[in-house]
Amino acid sequence: xxxxxxxxxxKKAARxxxxxFEVVPIKGQPFDESAFDEAVEAANEIHQAEIxxxxxxxxxWRFASVSGVGFWCEYELSGKQVEDFIGVFVTxxxxxxxxxxxxxxxxxxPEAFLANWDGICVAIQINGCERPKPHDSLFDWQALGEDRExxxxxxxxxxxxxxxxxxxxxxxxxxxxPAESRIRLGRQFAVRDDEFxxxxxxxxxxDYRAFVINEEGLVFVSIGHAKAVKWRESVDDAVSVIRSIAxxxxxAGVSRSITNQRDFNSWAYNVWIFGGEERGKPxxxxxxxxxSKAALILGVQLLGPGFAHPEAKPGWTVExxxxxxxLLLADDREAWFAQPAxxxxxxxxxxxxxxxxxxxxxxxRGSVS
Numbered sequence: 001x002x003x004x005x006x007x008x009x010x011k012k013a014a015r016x017x018x019x020x021f022e023v024v025p026i027k028g029q030p031f032d033e034s035a036f037d038e039a040v041e042a043a044n045e046i047h048q049a050e051i052x053x054x055x056x057x058x059x060x061w062r063f064a065s066v067s068g069v070g071f072w073c074e075y076e077l078s079g080k081q082v083e084d085f086i087g088v089f090v091t092x093x094x095x096x097x098x099x100x101x102x103x104x105x106x107x108x109x110p111e112a113f114l115a116n117w118d119g120i121c122v123a124i125q126i127n128g129c130e131r132p133k134p135h136d137s138l139f140d141w142q143a144l145g146e147d148r149e150x151x152x153x154x155x156x157x158x159x160x161x162x163x164x165x166x167x168x169x170x171x172x173x174x175x176x177x178p179a180e181s182r183i184r185l186g187r188q189f190a191v192r193d194d195e196f197x198x199x200x201x202x203x204x205x206x207d208y209r210a211f212v213i214n215e216e217g218l219v220f221v222s223i224g225h226a227k228a229v230k231w232r233e234s235v236d237d238a239v240s241v242i243r244s245i246a247x248x249x250x251x252a253g254v255s256r257s258i259t260n261q262r263d264f265n266s267w268a269y270n271v272w273i274f275g276g277e278e279r280g281k282p283x284x285x286x287x288x289x290x291x292s293k294a295a296l297i298l299g300v301q302l303l304g305p306g307f308a309h310p311e312a313k314p315g316w317t318v319e320x321x322x323x324x325x326x327l328l329l330a331d332d333r334e335a336w337f338a339q340p341a342x343x344x345x346x347x348x349x350x351x352x353x354x355x356x357x358x359x360x361x362x363x364x365r366g367s368v369s
Contacts, residue, residue: 003090006103010086013104014079020105020173021086024068029099036069036100039092047085070105072170072189108176110167110200112226113208119224119259120234120337122241125251126151126217127304143217145191147248151219152190154245155211156183161203169198209237212261222259231256231337235300239327242302246321251307254300256340294356297349299336301328308355316352328353 010021025031073082086102093100126143160166166182167174170189177185182201190197190213198212206226213219221241223234235254242252294303303309305324312318319327330336335345350357 002097002099003093004101005086005090006101007083009104010102011079011083013107014082016107017173019073019077019082020070020175021073021102022068022070022105023093023100023102026099026101031068031100032098033069035096035098036093039089039096039098040071042092043085043089046088047081068100072173105175107174108167109169109174110165110202110208110210112202112206113167113200113210113222113224114260116208116224116226116260117258118229119222119257120229120231120238121223121255121257121259122219122221122238123251123253123255124151124219124221124242124245124249126219126249128217128250141216141218148213148217149187149191150248151245152187152213155219155221155241156186156190156199158241158244159186159199159201159209159211161201161207161209163204165202167198167200169200170196174198210259220261222261224259229256232333235333235337239300242300242327243321246302246325247323249302250304251294252302253294253296253298254337255298256337296346297328297353297356299330299333299341302326303328303356310353310356313352328356 004026013020023036073085077085090102125141127147128141128143160182164179166177166179166186168177168186168189169175186199190199196212196214198210200208200210202208208222208224210222210224211219221238223237225234238254242249242254245252294301294307302321303326309326310316310318310328315331317327317329317331319329321327330349335341
């Protein structure tokens, strides 16, 4: 056999929910990456015929791993289906006379990022439209592909440090990625709309930038620091991000908040579904019903086309960004970002701009999170 397979490691990784493997060269043997592309394409076509529920023939797709050529399997595949695919893939490789080793990619998490809970955050809704039919989701929103790709590209450019370290998490799998291929690899994962993807960059000093995006085109950007939160610098950074992607988004709000967002869906529910109660039960408002209303007033907020655009009032600036978008900016940034916004501060803002808020009630939270 010219292709060695580390089955024990692959099966263990599959049981743990990691769907990533790589093909690495064997010392002294030629390693033709284009031939691996041909082999995985052929294996995809063969394997696709046996899994009718997938419309996309690329069940397994390639990226540049640290040691060789990496392949990420569709999250919906079972461990048995991944094993079956690799069996077909090995046959295709050997038919081409290739010599290599297949093994699971080691899981790697950005530990400093996951341990840090405090920083400046930006909640973003990409341009989109209501889904044409019912969908199993909290939301009815479908981000436009070209806007999603533009936002991802700009965020990947921004999400970097000199001599930084980088990670990509897609579904349940997380791995470190080479600095030289981070943008290409990050784009491969994040422009897909079948699962949430997180991208994290960490500086040598332990500061980080990160963003997570899900299938509805909801984005959460994190800006954190190893020691004390540099909130002034971080808010300026957040505003710069919003300006750079403004034509591609409907909404953005900046807050001092939990940054690592281990559970993205819980965050999305809390941010995008209105607070308040009705007969003792939390209100749920579908995204199509809140498309023209903000869930709360924040110290920095972009309101896009269709939103109620506020007028400048004492203590607040409204900046016209064009194309039906405005920035609502609190003059006293320290009150909003030196610590999480207080309930009293939020209530004052909501009373000043009631027309911006959605469906009748005011959000009542002790802090923005």
